[in-house]
Amino acid sequence: MLSKKFIFLALVVASIGVGSATAQDIIDALRLVSSKYASRYIEPFTSAFGADYNTGLFHTADNGPRKGLHGYFGIKVFATLIDGSDKRFSTTYTVDVAIDRIVGGKAVTFRAPALVTVRDAPTIFGDSLRGSVTVRVLDDIRITVDGEEFIVAVDTVFTFKTPRGLIDLPLMPAAAPQLEIGTFLGTDVMVRYVPSITSEDIGRFGLFGGGIRHSISQYFPSLPFHLAIQGVGQRLFFDDDNGNSIIELTTWAVNLQASKKFGGLTVYGGVQAEDANIKISYVFDSPNLIENGQSGDEVAVVDAPDPVTIGLDLDGANLFRGIIGLSVKAGPVLFSVDANLGTVRTGSFGIGVTF
Numbered sequence: 001m002l003s004k005k006f007i008f009l010a011l012v013v014a015s016i017g018v019g020s021a022t023a024q025d026i027i028d029a030l031r032l033v034s035s036k037y038a039s040r041y042i043e044p045f046t047s048a049f050g051a052d053y054n055t056g057l058f059h060t061a062d063n064g065p066r067k068g069l070h071g072y073f074g075i076k077v078f079a080t081l082i083d084g085s086d087k088r089f090s091t092t093y094t095v096d097v098a099i100d101r102i103v104g105g106k107a108v109t110f111r112a113p114a115l116v117t118v119r120d121a122p123t124i125f126g127d128s129l130r131g132s133v134t135v136r137v138l139d140d141i142r143i144t145v146d147g148e149e150f151i152v153a154v155d156t157v158f159t160f161k162t163p164r165g166l167i168d169l170p171l172m173p174a175a176a177p178q179l180e181i182g183t184f185l186g187t188d189v190m191v192r193y194v195p196s197i198t199s200e201d202i203g204r205f206g207l208f209g210g211g212i213r214h215s216i217s218q219y220f221p222s223l224p225f226h227l228a229i230q231g232v233g234q235r236l237f238f239d240d241d242n243g244n245s246i247i248e249l250t251t252w253a254v255n256l257q258a259s260k261k262f263g264g265l266t267v268y269g270g271v272q273a274e275d276a277n278i279k280i281s282y283v284f285d286s287p288n289l290i291e292n293g294q295s296g297d298e299v300a301v302v303d304a305p306d307p308v309t310i311g312l313d314l315d316g317a318n319l320f321r322g323i324i325g326l327s328v329k330a331g332p333v334l335f336s337v338d339a340n341l342g343t344v345r346t347g348s349f350g351i352g353v354t355f
Helices: 004-013 023-030 035-053
Strands: 070-081 088-103 106-122 132-145 148-161 171-184 187-199 203-215 226-239 245-262 265-284 308-315 320-330 333-342 345-354
Touching: 023 035, 023 245, 023 265, 035 070, 035 088, 035 106, 035 171, 035 245, 035 265, 035 308, 088 132, 088 148, 171 203, 187 226, 265 333, 320 345
Parallel strands: none
Antiparallel strands: 070 171, 070 345, 088 106, 106 132, 132 148, 171 187, 187 203, 203 226, 226 245, 245 265, 265 308, 265 320, 320 333, 333 345
């Protein structure tokens, strides 16, 4: 049977991957943390993974009608640089916690507001050195037990260790197969596709993306270079064994691209507007912390917290980028490499065949 690591790495390079972590590893790491903590832990991953898949979308802007029917099939490998600031974080926020006390001679569990202080904790890109979380409850809580009202003074502190980092790498790698077919009236299409695959280890996963590009330079025959505009959308997903979504990445990008050919060498570049969104669903199962809405917000006396499903909806930081690249053709084989500068820094390498 294929291991988790092999399957997830397969999805990174004819497929997709995040080093040594699987989708389930990410979900397991989040199980004991609330949505506020989880958002900070996952945030750099959203920006890096989304930026990866908005990279390598073209390697030439030459798709005018005079080029005729042509195609390309290859593998694009991407990487986003992980800054030191993306590896650890500190923050404070408020949550509600479940407190057990004897009130009026009866054991009760009640809700109380708490201040959470996170100190030097690893993000998903951090190392295995855990940070610490301190939860301080300091409040007078008014509750009613068997019709009698009590004011309970609470001054308590508890601590726990944070999840470890899962992807301690200088770069966030990813990859996808890419097919391009054109041109019809100066328009061609691009497809990225990994068929839906089911694994006993991590459930079902797959990738589908598509784009359309139109030549602008065909309307300006005197231009000394090729110019085109392209729009691309993609979706990558991981589902559990029951078909429930675990991780879903969606991206879109619109770019204005230019290129100039010198024999077998093409210099290309462009500017791009983009967005990336990750949705992550996990089961929060903490013995103390209460996620908003887990128990009635207006009720002081509560049941002990039950597991609750949390949905994170996070947007990547990268909205615009500049692109500069070089492609070299040797017979039917095409090599390409480019650098991308935006809020995050990415690059791509491609190898494929033209026909």
